[in-house]
Amino acid sequence: MQSKRERTRARILQAAWNLFQESGYQPTSTRQIARAAEVADGTVFSHFSTKLEILKAGVQTQIKQVIEQADASLKGCTPEDRLLHYARHLYPFYAEQAEFSRELFKEILWHQDELRPQIEAFMFKLFDAPVCEREQVYGQVLMDCYFMTLLDGLGAEEVSASLMQERLTQKLACFTSK
Amino acid sequence: MQSKRERTRARILQAAWNLFQESGYQPTSTRQIARAAEVADGTVFSHFSTKLEILKAGVQTQIKQVIEQADASLKGCTPEDRLLHYARHLYPFYAEQAEFSRELFKEILWHQDELRPQIEAFMFKLFDAPVCEREQVYGQVLMDCYFMTLLDGLGAEEVSASLMQERLTQKLACFTSK
DNA sequence: CTCCATAATTGAGCATGCTCATAAAATACA
DNA sequence: TGTATTTTATGAGCATGCTCAATTATGGAG
Numbered sequence: 001m002q003s004k005r006e007r008t009r010a011r012i013l014q015a016a017w018n019l020f021q022e023s024g025y026q027p028t029s030t031r032q033i034a035r036a037a038e039v040a041d042g043t044v045f046s047h048f049s050t051k052l053e054i055l056k057a058g059v060q061t062q063i064k065q066v067i068e069q070a071d072a073s074l075k076g077c078t079p080e081d082r083l084l085h086y087a088r089h090l091y092p093f094y095a096e097q098a099e100f101s102r103e104l105f106k107e108i109l110w111h112q113d114e115l116r117p118q119i120e121a122f123m124f125k126l127f128d129a130p131v132c133e134r135e136q137v138y139g140q141v142l143m144d145c146y147f148m149t150l151l152d153g154l155g156a157e158e159v160s161a162s163l164m165q166e167r168l169t170q171k172l173a174c175f176t177s178k
Numbered sequence: 179m180q181s182k183r184e185r186t187r188a189r190i191l192q193a194a195w196n197l198f199q200e201s202g203y204q205p206t207s208t209r210q211i212a213r214a215a216e217v218a219d220g221t222v223f224s225h226f227s228t229k230l231e232i233l234k235a236g237v238q239t240q241i242k243q244v245i246e247q248a249d250a251s252l253k254g255c256t257p258e259d260r261l262l263h264y265a266r267h268l269y270p271f272y273a274e275q276a277e278f279s280r281e282l283f284k285e286i287l288w289h290q291d292e293l294r295p296q297i298e299a300f301m302f303k304l305f306d307a308p309v310c311e312r313e314q315v316y317g318q319v320l321m322d323c324y325f326m327t328l329l330d331g332l333g334a335e336e337v338s339a340s341l342m343q344e345r346l347t348q349k350l351a352c353f354t355s356k
Numbered sequence: 357c358t359c360c361a362t363a364a365t366t367g368a369g370c371a372t373g374c375t376c377a378t379a380a381a382a383t384a385c386a
Numbered sequence: 387t388g389t390a391t392t393t394t395a396t397g398a399g400c401a402t403g404c405t406c407a408a409t410t411a412t413g414g415a416g
Contacts, residue, residue, distance in 0.1 A: 004382080005394070030373060040396040045374060106284045112333045137348045141323060144349070148322035155290045170315045171322070182412080183364070208403060218366040223404060 009047045012037040017058045025055055025103050052107055059100055066093045071125070079126040080172045083142050086122075087149075087168050094150060095161035102154055119143055145171045187225045190215040195236045203233055203281050230285055237278055244271050249303070257304040258350045261320050264300075265327075265346050272328060273339035280332055297321055323349045 002010070015036035019028040030051050034041045048054045070089035076082050094101040108115050123131060123139040131139060145168060153164035180188070193214035197206040208229050212219045226232045248267035254260050272279040286293050301309060301317040309317060323346060331342035 043395055102288050109329055110280050110333045138352050141349050141352055144322045144326035155288045171319050174316050174319055221365055
C-alpha cells in the first residue's frame with residue numbers, strides 16, 4: 001500500500017490536474033489547488049518544488065503513454081518516415097494540450113539536461129543503430145525541423161496538429177527528393 | 179525637444195538597463211527600477227505595460243544595430259552563405275546577452291505575430307527574390323536550423339557563439355554536399 | 357493671470373508563487 | 387506501553403509584478 005505521503009501527493013496532483021483542465025494552467029492558483037486537495041498551502045510545495053513541476057508530473061505520465069503507443073506501432077525504415085510516424089502520434093497530443101505544452105517548453109528549452117537525453121534517445125530510434133558522425137548531424141537537422149514545426153504550430157491562434165504534420169512533411173520532402 | 183513624458187520614459191529605460199546589466203533581469207525588481215529612475219512604482223507601468231517590455235525595448239535598439247551592420251556587410255550568394263553571415267553577427271550578440279535572450283524567446287516564441295514578419299523579411303534577404311513555393315519550404319528548413327541551433331546554444335551552461343556557428347555550419351553542410 | 361480639461365504621476369493595495377519556523381503525526385526503539 | 391526521533395503538514399508571512407482611484411502637473415483658451 002502506498003504511504004500516506006504518496007497518497008497526499010496523488011491527491012494534490014489529481015486536484016491540480018482537474019483544475020488545470022477546467023480553467024487552464026495560469027489561471028489556476030496554487031491556493032486553489034491546495035484547497036481542492038484539502039491540504040495547506042505549504043503542503044503543495046513540500047511535494048512539488050514548483051507549480052510547473054505539478055504540471056510536468058501530470059503531463060509526463062500522459063506523454064509516456066503516447067510515446068509507448070508510437071514505439072509499439074513503429075513502421076517505416078527511413079529516418080524521415082519514422083520521424084513523421086512520431087509526429088503523427090505526438091503532435092496531436094501537444095496540440096490538444098497547447099497551453100500546457102507552451103508552458104512546459106518555455107522552461108524546458110533552457111534545461112537541455114532534461115531535454116538532451118530524450119533527444120538522443122529519439123535519434124537512436126530514428127536510425128536504430130549507433131549513429132555515425134554524419135548521421136548524427138543529419139539527425140539533428142531532422143530534430144530541428146521536428147521541434148520548430150511544433151513550436152511554430154503551438155504559437156498559432158488556431159493550433160492544428162494536421163497542419164503541423166503537413167508542414168513537417170513538406171520540409172522532409174526537401175531531403176528525400178534531392 | 180522631447181516631451182516630459184519621453185524623458186521620464188528614457189530615464190526608466192536607462193535605469194532599468196543599468197540594473198539589468200549589473201544584476202541580471204530576474205533579480206532586478208520593478209521597484210528597484212522605479213527607485214533608480216526616481217519615479218513611483220506605478221509610473222514604470224504607465225510607460226511599459228510589462229517588465230518584459232522594458233527589456234524588449236532595451237534589446238531591440240541594440241539588435242537593430244547589429245542587423246544593420248550585418249545587412250551592410252552582406253556577402254555571399256547562396257542562401258546558406260548568407261544565413262551563416264547573419265549567424266556570425268547575431269549569435270555573438272545573443273550569446274553575450276544570454277539571459278536576456280532566453281527571457282525574450284520564452285515569450286516571443288508564442289507570439290509569432292511579432293516573430294513571423296521578421297522571419298519573412300529574413301527569408302527575403304536570403305533569397306533576395308520573391309521566393310517560390312519550393313524555396314519557401316527550403317527557407318523554412320534553413321530558419322529551423324538557425325533557430326534551433328541558437329536555442330540549443332543558449333541553453334548550454336557555457337554559452338558559446340563560436341560553438342553555435344560551428345554547429346550551424348555542420349548542419350548546412352548536409353544540404354550543400356548532396 | 358485664471359480657470360479648466362487633459363495628461364502624467366503617485367503609492368497604497370491586490371493576488372500570486374513560494375519560504376520557513378512551528379506544530380502535529382508517524383515511526384523506531386525501550 | 388511510553389518516550390525520543392524523524393517525517394509531514396501547517397499557515398502566517400515575504401517579495402514580486404501589476405492595478406487603479408486619487409492627486410498633481412501641464413498647457414491652452416478667455
